[in-house]
Amino acid sequence: MKFEHVLLGVLAMQPQSGYDLRRWLEREGRFLRSGVHQSQIYRLLARMTEKGWIDWESDPRDGAPDAKVYRLTPEGRAELLAWARSPYEPPSRFQDPDFLARFLFAGMLDADLPVRLIDVELAHRRAQVAHSRGRDRSLGLNDALPEIDPERTRLLGELLHLEGVRQIDAWIDWLERTRRLLVDHRGTPSGAGTSETEPPEGDRP
Structure with missing residues (x-):
């Protein structure tokens, strides 16, 4: 995963300034990336602008310099969708x-994607457990x-x-319950109540 894809996903929800992007990452997005510096975000936004993935417009601020508010271009939308739909290869770490x-950004773009993602992850983690749960765990302590x-x-x-x-x-259990939900x-139907399908507060990632 490139950090640019995270920024594209956040900007897909609404146009934001570089400062607002950092605030989102420090709160809702802290499970995706931690310790992000403002200068790093601005460097990536400049690179993404050069690639044509985003553009910006000036937003006047009272008593402060104007802010750049970034939004996705059609090229940025295409890049985000291509990443969201690309094959997922589970790493060794769950x-x-x-x-x-x-799960978040692909899922908000296409209802089928998070289920397919969970299916790949579940198969991989179950295979991990089957392979390693009964392994010999004796430690070599010679010399x-x-x-x-x-x-x-x-x-x-x-x-x-x-x-x-x-x-x-616990991770496998969460995946199974989340898939059912x-x-x-x-x-x-779109717009219907979600009280029966939203996971309990303690079960949310």
Whole structure:
């Protein structure tokens, strides 16, 4: 995932200034990208303008310099759609920002895309679990440093393993529940109430 695609996705929702983009990333978008500096956003906006993906217009501000408000061009829309519809290849780490960005931005563009995305992710994570859940987890401690306590090291490794099991099982459970909600929502007429299809507050990503 390129950071430009995240910015295109945010701008697809509404035109925004570079400052507003950073505010969005620091709040709603912090699970996609953290520690983004304003200067980095402006450099990317300049590059995206050169590529023809976005353009801008000046927005007068009282007592302050005019702001540049950016919006997608037809070329930017095409680039966003091409990325959203491109094949997703799950990385070894689950809950990867690429999945999360595609889930949000691809999902808001096409009702079928988040379900297809989840299907790919679910198949990959289930295969991971099937392959590694029963593996030999014994640690090789031959000729280890004298400071290493073998029993404590094995305990630490087991605790990390159990936490990893808990996290990936919770992720798979979330994917399964979210898929059911999306399939139900996909069959709901546009404009209908969503009280039965919105996930509970604690289940939202």
